[in-house]
Amino acid sequence: MLSQYLAKYVDQQQSLGFKFRVQQILLRGYVSFAEKHGDRHIRSARVLAWAARAPSPEQRRNRLLTVRRFALAMHADNPRHQVPAADALGHAVVKRRPPYIYSADEIARLLRAAAALRPVGSIRPTMYVTLFGLLTATGMRIAEALALRIDDVTADGLVVRQTKFQKSRLLPLHATARLALDRYLVTRRSLTTTDRALFVSVAGQSLPYNTVRRIFLQLLDSTNLRGACAGRDPRIHDLRHTFAVRSLEQCRHDRAAIARHIVALSTYLGHAHVTDTYWYLQATPTLMGQIAEAGEALLIGGAA
Incomplete structure (x- = not known):
């Protein structure tokens, strides 16, 4: 039964354009584990038991959230499917490696x-x-x-x-x-x-x-x-960060121009949301100098 639900869910995701490769592998592992225990519907306790078998906190949380998205989709059609809490295994700690900006x-x-x-x-x-x-x-x-x-x-x-x-x-x-x-x-x-x-x-x-x-x-x-x-x-990926930062350094220093530039940069980089572009920006001496100049102009009543 769970295998049939999974096949339907995978077809749905792939029809929306997602490759869904890694998620499919994880979900097959969960379904195999659950069906061995006789589950015909998603059970929160079983999801947690399966997720806990992963070797690291990050992998355990990834397992949980992957099955949780599956459970949300199935629960919409059949409330017998349980949806485990997103924080059942604690909260994720976001670790972002600082990018290297090449000269x-x-x-x-x-x-x-x-x-x-x-x-x-x-x-x-x-x-x-x-x-x-x-x-x-x-x-x-x-x-x-x-x-x-x-x-x-x-x-x-x-x-x-x-x-x-x-x-x-x-x-x-x-x-x-x-x-x-x-x-x-x-x-x-x-x-x-x-x-x-x-x-x-x-x-x-x-x-x-x-x-x-x-x-x-x-x-x-x-x-x-x-x-x-x-x-x-x-x-190699830091070349992408460098491009984003250097392009912003060359932007005209007023709010309207910067706002337009960020939207254009987000499109050029192929980001799904403009907020994703902010992750690519990193403080450099040039940018910090420009910010200082704008702050000074604002302080003395100039146009920032």
Whole structure:
């Protein structure tokens, strides 16, 4: 019985556009556990017993909340399904790793190190310079960049289709970014391959994330950036944070302009809600100086 409820729920979620892969695996584990105990409907006590089998507090809470969403959907049709309390295993502690904001010099060093990759004369150095350069210039997620196809390069910019929230978007490119991409495409077209991925290896195959991350760590080594983020390594994802912060630094310093900029930035980054964009903003000397200037102007009666 529970298996049938789950199949219906999974179909519903996937029809709404969600991949629902990890959640489906977790829910199958719960349903298997519950059915072994003879449950025909969701029971709060059983959910907690199953969730408690996870090895960490974070995983236990994730199990609970995943089944709870399933229970809420089922309870709407049949009140015999119980809905466990969201805080039955305590409250979550949000731990946000502070992003690393790269300086212009550090980004230039990373790109120079990428250009020096071997084999010399192969597509590899050009490809990595272009990949990391585009991440810096557009704030794309690395998964989005690796999912790009040749046909996603248009006269108006890059069409990003494989997004986190299943929403395609167009990324207009700065003239310098477009020039670098066009140069890479010349090299890319000379490679004999049937793979339509934009970024490919020397063998003409699309790149897995683990390979890109391994190369990125090599670049950190060669540029002495290992451990630069409070003793930890800067991440590829921090290029996205850097793009968001640097773009805000260049915004005109008045409330209306900043409000418009944040909305545009949120759209460009592909966020589902503008509040998600605030997580990407980090205090820098430039931004703090701008805030101080605005505060001083407000204090003396000027327009902030």
